[in-house]
Amino acid sequence: MALEPRLREILDEVRGSGGRVVALTGAGISAESGIPTFRGKEGFWVVGSRNHMPQEMATHAMFLMEPGEVWRWYLHRFGVVRHAAPNAGHEALVRLERALGGRFTLVTQNIDGLHRRAGASESRTYSIHGDAAWVRCSNDCGVGLLPLPDLGPRDAGSPLSAGDRARLTCTRCKGWLRPHVLWFDECYDEENYRFESTLRAAAQADLLLVVGTSGATNLPMRVGQLCFSGGSALVDVNPEENPFSELAERSARGFFARGSASARLPEIVEALAG
Numbered sequence: 001m002a003l004e005p006r007l008r009e010i011l012d013e014v015r016g017s018g019g020r021v022v023a024l025t026g027a028g029i030s031a032e033s034g035i036p037t038f039r040g041k042e043g044f045w046v047v048g049s050r051n052h053m054p055q056e057m058a059t060h061a062m063f064l065m066e067p068g069e070v071w072r073w074y075l076h077r078f079g080v081v082r083h084a085a086p087n088a089g090h091e092a093l094v095r096l097e098r099a100l101g102g103r104f105t106l107v108t109q110n111i112d113g114l115h116r117r118a119g120a121s122e123s124r125t126y127s128i129h130g131d132a133a134w135v136r137c138s139n140d141c142g143v144g145l146l147p148l149p150d151l152g153p154r155d156a157g158s159p160l161s162a163g164d165r166a167r168l169t170c171t172r173c174k175g176w177l178r179p180h181v182l183w184f185d186e187c188y189d190e191e192n193y194r195f196e197s198t199l200r201a202a203a204q205a206d207l208l209l210v211v212g213t214s215g216a217t218n219l220p221m222r223v224g225q226l227c228f229s230g231g232s233a234l235v236d237v238n239p240e241e242n243p244f245s246e247l248a249e250r251s252a253r254g255f256f257a258r259g260s261a262s263a264r265l266p267e268i269v270e271a272l273a274g
């Protein structure tokens, strides 16, 4: 579909000014690659005789009580992620990064690594909720980020073997390794999740391009509000109305581009990158 005249006007203006662009992506862009949304029913998990929701499983409190169960749940989820491939939306954002270089920042809520696999650079991608490709020590002993151990083919949800347990043990302090993801009962920080860098990028943005997120968590919404109050252009790409589309519609330089990432991003990027 051709760009709406008002959207083209906004994108032309950003392109002409040579300003900075921040893309903020959420689950919607990955859903098109077949990754179920976190809050969907496939996130439910049975521990003992109790049924747990993702909001309970993805917590530090649950990890302290049942580390093996939390790992089984994540290994099941990460298995789904490994078989997914990037789509036209991810690829369009890589073209935008290559065209803009240092004027581009990607802030993603997704832990699936699809942006990286499409070709996004590590240095300009802020994974504010972590990244499934990495683990770190649950005791923070200073061992740093380590690649997710390859536990070989596993049946969905199969129990951890002694060998799995050994590979999920920190070699330095012998504590559990943990997924490098932000849990619901934890706070954003700079070291793991690029918190300050994200706010700085938002404050300097000339355009915020929001893709496939409904802003359910607080940092993405803060990014939206910083850009809105700072007068940045604000384009929201989403099949459905959401808090960002409302912000875009209230903004003097805003536009709600209704549609999926793969349908809308290629043309938007073409207009910005030429």
Ligand SMILES: [Zn+2]
Pocket: 137, 138, 139, 140, 141, 142, 143, 170, 171, 172, 173, 174, 175
């Ligand atoms: Zn350790």
